[in-house]
Structures are given as C-alpha cells and as structure tokens.
Amino acid sequence: MPANIFAPFIWLTVILGGGAALWFVFSTVRQGRLPLRYNFRNVVVRWRSTISTVLGIALVVSVFVLLRALARGIEASSANTGDPRNILVVRKGSQAESGSLLGRENFRTLQYFDEIARNEKDEPLISVEIIAIVSMPRIQGPGEANTLIRGITARGMELRPQVMLVDGRWFQPGKREITVARRLAGRFAGLEIGGTVKAGPDKLTVVGHYDGQGSAFDSEAWMDADEARSIFDRDQYSSILLRPKDDAAASNIIAKIEKDKRLALRAEREVDYYSKQTMTAIPIKILAGLLGTAMSIGAIFAAMNTMYASVAGRTREIGTLRVLGYSRRSVVLCFLVEGAFLAAMGGVVGCLLALPMNGVATGTMDFQSFAETVFEFRITPALMLQGVAFSIVIGLLGSLLPAIRASRLPVISALKSL
C-alpha cells in the first residue's frame, strides 16, 4: 500500500505539530494569558449543546474505530499465523493455498532436500497437505457458507505449535474423524463434538476442538491428508509446509525451488505468505476511510455550528476578557482549546462506545479462498488513540473559524451588546 510510505511522515508531522501546539498552549497558560478555567466552566454551563456535540462526535468516532477494528482483526489474524522458521510451497501462479494444486512427485522431490530439519525420531519436518472447501449451514442467519478443511499430516501439526487442542481429542486417520477450530464451531451448525460434517457421500465425525490463538487456522477444520484426498476425490495436494535447518538453509531452499523449472512451484516463508492474505481487509479499509471522511465533514460543520453559537452567545464575555487584558491570540487559543476539549470528550466517549465490541468474533468471505474467515474486532490502544486524535482534529477544524471571529470582535461594541 502506497499510503504506508507516507505514514511515518504523517505521524512525525502530527507529533511535532501537536507537541509544538501543546507547548505553546501550556506556556501561554503558565504566564496566565489563557483563561482556561473559564472555557471548561463554559462547557459545563452549556450542558445541552455540550451533550449534543459530544454525542455527535462520539458516534462518528465509534463508527470509524469499529470499522478500523474490523480491518485490524483481519490483518491481525493473518499476521498472527505461521512460524517464521517454516516455508510454505504452493503451485506457481496460484494466489492462495486453496487454489493450488501439486502432485505427490513434488513432495517426493522436496522431502529429500538436505536442508530440511529433522525431529527427534529423525523424520524430516515436511508436510504435504490438501485444502478442501465444504459448504456448511450457519448457526446464525440464513444460508450456507464455505469452510476450509485442511487435510494435514502428523508432521504438519508438529510444524504448527500455535494450534492447541482445547476440547475432545485429535482425529485418528482412517476413522472418518475431524477436529475443528473452536471459533469456527461457534459459527456453523453441527460442529459441536459428536456432530457430523457431510462431505459428499461420506460423513465425518467431529471429535475435538482446537484453538488457533487468533490465527488463520481458527477458520479451518483438520483431518488426515490422505483420507481427505480419497473423500474429496482429489489426485493432487494443495501445498507443502517444511522447516529448514536454519536461516541459511531456508534461503537456499527458496532459491532452489525458484530455480527449478520442472517443479513450477513457489516457496516463501509461511509468515510472508499469510501477511499477504489480507486482501479481504482492503474493501473494509476503503469503507472506513470514505465513511470517516464523509462523517467527519458533517461533524466539523456541526461542531462549527455549536462553536459559532457559543461565540455569539458570549459576545459580552469576550469583550470583558479583552478589557481584562487578554490578547486576541489568547482568545483564539482559548476557543480552539475549548473546541478541542469538547471533541476530545466526544472521542473518548466514542471509543468507550466501541470498546464492548473488542474481541467479538465475526466472519466474512475471504476473497482469496472464497471461504469463511473468522476473526475478531481488535480495538487496540493505538486505534483508540487514533480515534481520539481524529476527534481532536474535528474539534480544531470546527472551532478555528468561530475562534477567529471571537478574537475579531470590537471590544467596545461587544461590551455594549446584550
């Protein structure tokens, strides 16, 4: 994403600018040139318009934060998947494991590579796996959705230590058994222990639930690879996962597979593969950006309206302030601070409104595998800070013009006004 190139610069500008502004405000306050207490009291006294402004901004911020949390959830589940030591091999040209086809001969070639690490029993840590897609009925809401079934080997489970059994037991090869991710079981009917999954003429019995700890494996169900191949009538496998001895061996294997034209395979680190599987988050991010912009424009106008009214209602007070010796700059600043304070309250309330959704599991169709991907809303502290920063920007933009207007009021006529 090109936006990421600019992100550090934007943050740097925001931090520097914000720091300078804060320093400026505080130094002015210390010298007694800013009647801040007056502003805060005003916010309390005009509680009716305060509440409506704060609520308006809070709603905007909570929508923004929730949509970002959705996108964060998808990204987090991809970022949380895989072992940096592992290498995933798929067919060249395929974009996802589910669309990849590779033959047993590929596996036979790869398993004799010297660079592959071995376990205590001196078996090479390499697993050839198959991804099948099965349509299942949802628990909530109408209709069916595709789910991923991974045919896996004992080595493959060894290579994914982050996946842990939480209930029941693992499947036994040859017995038509399947172990399902707990989060997936929460979304589809018949995935409780003892339930059955219908795969064509065959039925698979659910014998356990595992926890993928927020990884992409939370959207899968696991069974034996060769059994899956026979049930789903597939000659070919989908992918190979392997662990090289060390980092040098890893680069070596990737280069070797890349160079070998006969293999027509693509190898990359498992973590790299999954970090690219975030295409699904893009439309949500676009939606968050568009909505955030459009709603914030509305909110800026609303804040502007409130601040203008508050300036108009306080003409005499502003005149008094000026007579007492507060400079124009102080008046501008104090109204800006008031607007920012109002909006920041809105931002905090908005984040609090969004917070209960943190950790709530939801799902959507993954655009690469066309299967359901399960993830959670992730409201991180950074995201909440962003939300509050966003609200402060709304407040500052909304109060800038009213503040300038307040500072320009002619002192004498302001004092005379009713």
Place this chain on the structure above:
Amino acid sequence: MNVATFVAKNALRNGRRALLTIISVAVSCALLISLLTLQRELTTPPESEAASLRIIARNKVSLAQPLPARQLATLDKIPGIVSVSPFSFFGGNFREETVTSFAQFAVDPARFAPLMVEGHILAGTYEDFAKDRNSCMLGADTMKRYGLKVGDKMKLTGTFYPVDLDLRIACIYEGTVDDRNVFFHHKLLDELTGDPGTVGTWYLLVESAEVSNDVITRINKAFENTSAEVRAETERAFQMGFISMLGNVKLLIGSISTVVVFTLVLVSISTMSMAIRERFRELAVLKALGFKRRELFSFILAESFGLAGLGALLGIGGSWLLWSQIDLQKLTNGFLVYFEVTPRIMATAGIVAALLGIIAAIGPSIAVARMSVVQGLKTLD
C-alpha cells in the same frame, strides 16, 4: 410581509448557521444514500427474467468441488430441460494483472448458445466462436475497458487450473446482466489439463418457470447417493447464496446508517434549539401580540422543515450526480461494477430528512409553548 417571507427571513437571518445546517444535512443525506446504495449493490443481484429459467447445478460438498463429466448423459434425459452446458470457472489473471475483475468460464458452445437468453452478438459471429477451439466470446464491458477488438489475443494465466490460455476473440456479446465475462471451449480446458473428466458446474435452461422446481428436484434426486451428489438451484438462488457468504453485510451497513441518521437528528435538534433560544424574546412578543401556540409551532416547523428539505435536496441531488459520473469499477478495481442510486433510495433519504425536520422542531416548540410572555420578554440571551 406574509407568513412565508416571515419564515424564510427568520430561517436565513443567521446566514452562516443556515448554511452550515444545510450543508451538514446535505452531507449526511449523501452519505445515507451512498450507504443504502452500497447495501443494495452488495445484497441484491441484478435482476433478469431469464435468471429464474436458468439453473446451476454444483457439487453438494461445495462450489470448489468438481463434478464428473459423465453426469451429462443423465441430465440430458431429464424432461423440461432445453439445454445443458458444462460451466467451469477458470479464474485466470489477464496479462500481468494480479487481480482480474472479469471471470472466465469454460462452456460447450453448441450447448451454451440457447442459455444466452438476453444476450446478443455485437461484433464477430457466434459460429466463428463455435468452430474454433482456441477462440473465445468476450463481454462488451471488458472489451471497452481494455480496448480489445475481434481478432485480438487474450492471454490468461490460470490460478485455479495449472494451465494458461491464449485465446483469440471470435465475438463480442452484450445485453446480459454481466457483460464482462469471457467464455471459451471446455474441450480446450480438457485438452490442456489432460482430460480429468470433470466440470466445475452444470448450467442449464428449462422450458418454463413452472417446470423449474420439478427439474431441480429431479436433478437432485438423480445423483443422490452417488459419489458426486448435486445441488441444483435457480441462478437467482445461487447468487443469493454467494452473497450470504459475505456475512452480515446488511447488518453492518444498516447499523452504520442508523448511526448516521442519529447523528443527523442530533445536529438538527441542536441547531434548531439554538435558533429558537436566540429568538425567545421575539417569540414572546409574537405571543403578546396574540399569535396562538399553534401558529408559533407552525413557524418553527416550517423553518426547520425548510432547512432540512433544502439540505436533503442538495444531498440527494449531489450524490446522484456524483455516483452517475464516477467510474466506480475502475476506482474499486472491479469490486463494485454498478452503483445505481435508485428512486426508492432517494425517496428513503427524502423521508428521513422530512422526519428530521419535524423531530427537530418538537423540542423548541415545547419550550416556546411553555414559556410565559413575561418570562420570555425578560430573556436577554
């Protein structure tokens, strides 16, 4: 000065506030319209009369699971079917693209022709496509987008199938609900993949809407308890099923829309009460002059209604103009193809704005009704 000019003058006497209110209502209305349109586009597939006559039969396990080609003989014997064609999603990437926004399907041209009920050939001939195994039929939208013409070559890299295609464009079609796709010979796909004897799905046309349920039941029955059980459904049901996989889009967008409307209400109420509070003294004078509560209420209502209406007009017109001018397909990389602001959606936004105008007038009206003349005259602010 009559009542109308009185109301208009009052509404516009604080020009800045009137403008800000109108703009914030307009922006919110535009946003609401965009959201409702997005929801409609994502949850309602384009309507087509023939969609109820066409049936898609897929493997019961899932769409990704292929069906044996031998099923064709059984399907041909089922009464009520006009034509059956294999229909396999190729999922290739065009040229060097990583995300290609049009689909490619392998079909049997001889059997596929009757299925294109709404479509017609724009350039080239269907016969040419049917004769040449290395040719394809291309949708007019894709042709325009890439500047292609009959006779050009299309290079497609397979992502689901481990083969690549190099197709000559034999003809261009248009007039279907989705004029983007590429159709090519299933025989070519079989040849390239070493004839595995499978197809993706079956696509068939029935004689009439009355027999379609019957045909669906017969198909499902015919392959029950075989190694490849089939789920047949009308094209429309199939599309709805695909949409339901997106998850609860309706709920997501619906709740965002509610928040937008709620924010809108808050903004308008606070503006209206500001406008009335400023004018408390005048309203007290009006009361003293003998205007009844009902009349005062209608002044306030007319003002708030007028402001909301103006905002709505701007917002609705603006968003309609915006979405009819923007090429969204290019902008979203094919994620959204059509983005039509329907009259129904515009009317919804209009009603919301009208209700808004009424709701915003209630609070200030009650305040005005309650105040005593003396108290109102005393108000300074």
